[in-house]
Amino acid sequence: MILTFLGTSAGTITTERNVSASLLQLTARSNRLWLFDCGEGTQHQMLKAKISLSKLEKIFITHLHGDHIFGLPGLLASRSLNQHAMPLTIYGPKGIRQFIEMTLNISCSMMTYPLQIVEIEQATTLYKDEQVTIYCDELAHRVQCFGYRIEEAERAPKLDIVKLQTENIPVGSLYGELKKGKIITMPDGKILDGKNYWLGKKPGFKIAILGDTTPCDASIRLASEVDLLVHEATFKHELQERAQLVGHSTTVDAANIAKICQVKRLIITHISTRYGLSDNESLLAECRQIFPHTDIAYDLFQVNLA
Ligand SMILES: [Zn+2]
Ligand SMILES: [Zn+2]
Known part of the structure; x- marks a missing residue:
């Protein structure tokens, strides 16, 4: 699996970071592409990352705050300009259907491909096939917000x-x-x-991609023993009280969840606009004191779990 961070800023864009979106390529060989959140400008970021809009198969929205969905109408409309765009399914909390249908109707945007919208109400297994399973669980934010856990099926064994x-x-x-x-x-x-x-099967990779949240039980359930946890860290530890108040996490919160869940690797994202790229080292240092195998995402950062 290859994960590409398309936007890593919280709330609004900066000259260094775009707003939330990340793209998961399910296997290095397949073209199956799943997008997680779609902040404003996501289609432009995809263009920079050389990822085809038309090949998107599913979009998973964590919650309906603007920095996670304002890129959707433009991306959906642009897809219609490609005659070969494949069918697309969008999953998200209640209200995502109204947001998409209203913006597309008011702008008279015609869809040339089948578009399915699935509103999530509670923790569930959202989708499963022979390659992959995706679960969702409800996090703790100011509005209903979901996190996702993606589990790859066992990988083909080697031959004796x-x-x-x-x-x-x-x-x-x-x-x-x-x-x-x-x-x-x-x-x-x-x-x-x-x-x-067969010389035994290899377990598939497990990834948790969480939306905006304060630390909660659902985060722990979703991230338990994953190979990669993508967790927001909007603030430094000194702003712990503020983070709690506005439904977000700090560097230390994210690292604690990674440690409790015994994940293999943590990547923090959704960084407040008060911090520039020059603050990366100090943000990382706070995490690494608790969970050493932490990295900080930047736009177009790519992680290959091969
Ligand atoms: Zn956000
Ligand atoms: Zn939010």
Whole structure:
């Protein structure tokens, strides 16, 4: 999985950071693209990251504050200019349907592709297929806000080449079939069960992408033992009281959640406009005192979980 941060600022844009959006490419080989939040200017950020709008498959909105949704109408309308845009499903809290339909209707924007909108009411498994499962849970913010946990299915195992060669099974396309776990009948009648030649499965990656929140039980449920936690850290620790008051987290809050959840890696984002890129080191230092494997996102920062 490859995660690209398209916008990393809280509330409004700065000359250094765009507002919230991040894009998950489900596998390095597939073109399946899922967008999380869509702040103003997201389509421009996608252009810079060389990501095709038309290939977006799903958009997950955490909550309806403007810095997370104002990029939606423009992005949806621009997609219509491409005749090959694939069907798109948008998930978000109650109200997302009205926001999208009203802005598209008032601006007379015609959709040329199937657009499905799913309003989320509570914690649930939102979507599951043979590659991936995505769960949502309700966070603690000033408006209803969801966080997402994405779990990749177990990855294909390696083949036991030594065993295959010992049994004189010829190298070729057959190996690919066995790797998929298929049962093959050989020309001499011998039956091979692919699973007998597996060297064990690899667990898939797990990522939690949380929306705006103060520390809460749902954050802990979503982030438990993930490979990568993307957590907001709007403020430094000195503004702890303010963070609590306005439904946000500090660097220390984010690091504590990462530590409690025993995640492998933390990336903080949704940084207040009061901090420039020159403050990155001091923001990071506060996190790393508690959770050393922390990074701070910047626009177009890409993480490859291969
Ligand atoms: Zn926000
Ligand atoms: Zn918010």
